[in-house]
Amino acid sequence: MAASSPAATSVSDPVGAGPPAIDDPMLPAxxxxxxxxxxxxxxxxxxxxxxPLQTSVLVTLEEHEPLRLSELARREAxxxxxxxxxxxxxxxxxxxVRTPDPQDARSALVELSAEGRSMIERLRTERxxxxxxxxxxxxxxxxxxxxxxxxxxxxxxxxPSD
Numbered sequence: 001m002a003a004s005s006p007a008a009t010s011v012s013d014p015v016g017a018g019p020p021a022i023d024d025p026m027l028p029a030x031x032x033x034x035x036x037x038x039x040x041x042x043x044x045x046x047x048x049x050x051x052p053l054q055t056s057v058l059v060t061l062e063e064h065e066p067l068r069l070s071e072l073a074r075r076e077a078x079x080x081x082x083x084x085x086x087x088x089x090x091x092x093x094x095x096x097v098r099t100p101d102p103q104d105a106r107s108a109l110v111e112l113s114a115e116g117r118s119m120i121e122r123l124r125t126e127r128x129x130x131x132x133x134x135x136x137x138x139x140x141x142x143x144x145x146x147x148x149x150x151x152x153x154x155x156x157x158x159x160p161s162d
Contacts, residue, residue: 055123069083090116095112096113097111098110
């Protein structure tokens with residue numbers, strides 16, 4: 001990515017549309033689209049070394065390890081065969097450890113290896129740096145609006161599903 005001065009590349013209104021009204025029926029669609037595109041941009045700009053599902057599995061393991069394959073599949077909303085392929089790839093990369101499940105000899109418990117923990121930290125650092133660089137290029141009023149929106153976004157994330 002080419003370096004340039006923040007002032008020269010400041011983005012004041014990239015889509016040409018103002019903020020939606022609170023009761024605007026397009027608010028959810030615009031928010032979903034913007035968040036999804038921002039997430040993809042961050043992954044691309046940070047040169048993601050792992051596919052999104054593999055990254056998500058590492059984070060889930062970090063938060064809830066050790067887990068069985070079936071529990072990981074449920075948490076990630078994928079089928080057990082899909083999770084088996086994901087775990088095989090992560091295992092091949094040395095990012096996880098499998099141990100026999102003491103409660104069920106047919107199952108294994110999966111947890112992160114030291115390299116898996118290091119990978120998560122590296123990904124977070126790179127993606128945070130990419131987002132920080134993009135934020136620096138925004139107009140001050142947009143940075144202020146995003147800062148004010150963070151608690152609401154965090155509340156959306158923490159809200160239980162119905």
